[in-house]
Amino acid sequence: MDRLLPKAALKDWLEWASARYHLLGPVESEDGSRAFAPLSQDRLPVLDNRRSCLPPKEAVLPSCETLFTFDPGDGEPRLLPAGGEFAPTLMLGMKPCDVRSLEVLDRVFLDGRFQDPYYAARRGSLVTVAYVCESKRWSCFCSSVGDPVEWSLAADVALTDVGDGYLASANTSAGEELLGCPAFREPSGDDLARRDVVWNALREAAEPFDPEAVAAAVDWEEPAWDAVAEKCIGCGVCSFLCPTCTCFDIQDETIGGGRVERFRVRDTCQFCDFTKMGHGHNPRPSRRERVRQRISHKFKYIVRQCGICGCVGCGRCVELCPVNADLRGVLSEIVKENGCESVSA
Amino acid sequence: MNSHTEQIRAEARRLLESGEVSVVIGYAPGSTPARATPVFVRKPEDAERLFWSPACAANLALYVREQAARGKVAVVAKGCDARSIVTLIQEKQLRREDVHVIGVACSGVVDAGRLASAGVDEGKLKSLEAGGGALVADCGDGPAELQREAVLKRACLFCDTPVPPLWDVVVGEAAAPSPARDGVLPEDLDARREFWAEQFAKCVRCYACRQVCPACYCSECFTDRLPVGWVSKRIAGPENWMYHTTRAFHMAGRCVGCGECERVCPAGIPIQTLMRRMAEEVDGLFGYRAGMDPDAEPVLATYRDDDDGPAG
Numbered sequence: 077m078d079r080l081l082p083k084a085a086l087k088d089w090l091e092w093a094s095a096r097y098h099l100l101g102p103v104e105s106e107d108g109s110r111a112f113a114p115l116s117q118d119r120l121p122v123l124d125n126r127r128s129c130l131p132p133k134e135a136v137l138p139s140c141e142t143l144f145t146f147d148p149g150d151g152e153p154r155l156l157p158a159g160g161e162f163a164p165t166l167m168l169g170m171k172p173c174d175v176r177s178l179e180v181l182d183r184v185f186l187d188g189r190f191q192d193p194y195y196a197a198r199r200g201s202l203v204t205v206a207y208v209c210e211s212k213r214w215s216c217f218c219s220s221v222g223d224p225v226e227w228s229l230a231a232d233v234a235l236t237d238v239g240d241g242y243l244a245s246a247n248t249s250a251g252e253e254l255l256g257c258p259a260f261r262e263p264s265g266d267d268l269a270r271r272d273v274v275w276n277a278l279r280e281a282a283e284p285f286d287p288e289a290v291a292a293a294v295d296w297e298e299p300a301w302d303a304v305a306e307k308c309i310g311c312g313v314c315s316f317l318c319p320t321c322t323c324f325d326i327q328d329e330t331i332g333g334g335r336v337e338r339f340r341v342r343d344t345c346q347f348c349d350f351t352k353m354g355h356g357h358n359p360r361p362s363r364r365e366r367v368r369q370r371i372s373h374k375f376k377y378i379v380r381q382c383g384i385c386g387c388v389g390c391g392r393c394v395e396l397c398p399v400n401a402d403l404r405g406v407l408s409e410i411v412k413e414n415g416c417e418s419v420s421a
Numbered sequence: 422m423n424s425h426t427e428q429i430r431a432e433a434r435r436l437l438e439s440g441e442v443s444v445v446i447g448y449a450p451g452s453t454p455a456r457a458t459p460v461f462v463r464k465p466e467d468a469e470r471l472f473w474s475p476a477c478a479a480n481l482a483l484y485v486r487e488q489a490a491r492g493k494v495a496v497v498a499k500g501c502d503a504r505s506i507v508t509l510i511q512e513k514q515l516r517r518e519d520v521h522v523i524g525v526a527c528s529g530v531v532d533a534g535r536l537a538s539a540g541v542d543e544g545k546l547k548s549l550e551a552g553g554g555a556l557v558a559d560c561g562d563g564p565a566e567l568q569r570e571a572v573l574k575r576a577c578l579f580c581d582t583p584v585p586p587l588w589d590v591v592v593g594e595a596a597a598p599s600p601a602r603d604g605v606l607p608e609d610l611d612a613r614r615e616f617w618a619e620q621f622a623k624c625v626r627c628y629a630c631r632q633v634c635p636a637c638y639c640s641e642c643f644t645d646r647l648p649v650g651w652v653s654k655r656i657a658g659p660e661n662w663m664y665h666t667t668r669a670f671h672m673a674g675r676c677v678g679c680g681e682c683e684r685v686c687p688a689g690i691p692i693q694t695l696m697r698r699m700a701e702e703v704d705g706l707f708g709y710r711a712g713m714d715p716d717a718e719p720v721l722a723t724y725r726d727d728d729d730g731p732a733g
């Protein structure tokens with residue numbers, strides 16, 4: 077179902093939606109950075125191709141989360157669940173890479189024998205509205221790892237800027253309900269044509285690569301591991317800010333009155349003690365092993381285990397790496413090293 | 422190619438051909454003209470990979486300690502980078518004879534993360550050069566001068582050591598420094614506490630600030646001492662505060678103000694504002710600035726009988 081939302085009516089739609097959902101969207105902070113934050117009439121979303129610093133995975137996998145509390149009671153110890161009802165939430169302005177990242181996270185936390193109940197509760201109450209980027213940033217490579225338009229259509233609604241308004245495509249029943257707001261009207265043939273122009277431009281890849289080919293090329297022994305490890309400083313930025321990274325640590329802490337809280341926090345395989353074992357051994361003792369782990373996990377192990385490329389080409393690691401160890405260049409080297417002409421299939 | 426690049430390459434070639442050093446640590450062009458990436462050159466013919474431009478933001482002293490353990494190294498160093506090397510020598514982490522400093526007189530380097538807010542589309546950038554104290558960028562419409570205050574690494578605006586205090590060769594000449602004053606901190610202490618509470622709430626505890634700092638070389642950081650629990654792993658305001666203030670105290674008298682911590686912080690925390698404040702305190706109490714004299718003793722690790730500080 078396609079509808080057009082005139083730009084001037086965006087806040088009317090948000091007002092209408094706010095009666096049904098808690099609204100989150102990209103806002104610009106004082107220092108010029110972009111973050112997903114609660115929206116209001118005074119705080120409208122900024123819709124463009126700039127990405128948020130923290131990826132939207134914060135909404136479904138917070139960086140710090142209580143799992144449960146232990147209360148010794150008076151001889152009657154109890155475990156208290158973290159609690160918290162998750163109000164229906166609408167996350168607006170997710171870029172195609174952001175939307176796709178939820179698909180990767182879903183495979184990790186919802187598929188298989190064990191469902192993560194904390195993730196499931198937040199994910200279950202989330203409705204997504206994608207914003208299809210009108211252009212890519214220099215660091216973006218979404219169209220090299222997949223089809224960003226197809227990714228957008230996995231959101232409940234996908235918005236495309238067609239000039240005077242946003243062409244909204246509903247892809248689920250929740251999405252269709254959202255387009256029931258009176259602010260929407262029928263799109264014209266021109267609106268649809270302009271949307272197709274944006275979509276085709278987004279699909280164009282500078283360097284197409286087949287995730288399967290990269291997965292096959294990545295090897296246990298690669299000159300790339302030493303080359304990257306030499307300049308990598310082992311900071312957590314690439315993985316902390318990665319929309320599909322999921323690693324966490326669990327800690328128990330006393331919180332007074334004999335009570336203990338178990339919580340989980342964001343962790344990264346790039347920290348030196350990430351794989352330190354209880355007996356002192358660390359199977360990833362140097363940066364070389366940790367660099368290998370990150371790239372292999374993202375481009376090989378997840379492909380094999382979950383049937384999906386772990387990377388969504390958002391470009392955060394490329395832009396934020398303190399030493400500009402550009403991942404795209406590293407993958408290029410690995411594929412060439414293994415005898416393929418280029419990173420394309 | 423600018424003359425800085427020529428001179429750095431020539432020096433690297435000479436050092437590697439003679440076998441005087443086993444590796445030259447320098448900069449290679451990065452993904453855009455606003456970025457540079459560290460490069461480790463071991464063969465004279467690879468000296469061509471080295472270059473110099475205002476994009477050379479990283480502090481390469483970070484790599485010197487580990488690389489020098491394997492043999493003499495050469496490193497391209499700006500004023501702040503050379504001060505880091507001095508600190509390492511003072512703290513016995515490095516011997517003077519194990520490092521050959523290719524000093525570069527610098528008028529400031531670009532923080533690529535600030536370009537977007539300054540209205541520069543990094544994706545369209547064709548070239549970025551410094552000449553006569555001006556920063557000139559071409560985004561396809563011809564060269565245009567950039568406003569230094571808007572695109573330089575913020576720490577560069579406060580720099581007072583454009584020429585390295587330690588060098589074996591030095592390239593270029595820098596203009597006389599005119600450091601700004603940091604007006605970010607509120608005067609009122611309660612307002613100041615609120616300011617930092619707001620900043621530390623943004624911290625995601627990625628530890629990039631610590632990893633990028635040449636002075637943070639402890640094999641086990643206090644944050645990793647979980648059984649002792651100096652600071653919890655919890656990512657929340659109070660714990661973030663604990664991490665940052667403890668680190669600031671560990672850096673007092675040692676931070677050289679290179680500003681890398683601030684540049685790499687994904688959350689935009691003005692870490693240098695805190696570090697500069699600590700440096701002011703140390704200078705006021707002991708008349709000491711970090712990383713200026715390799716023969717000076719580390720100020721907070723030295724006891725003097727004649728030290729009559731304000732406590733009496």
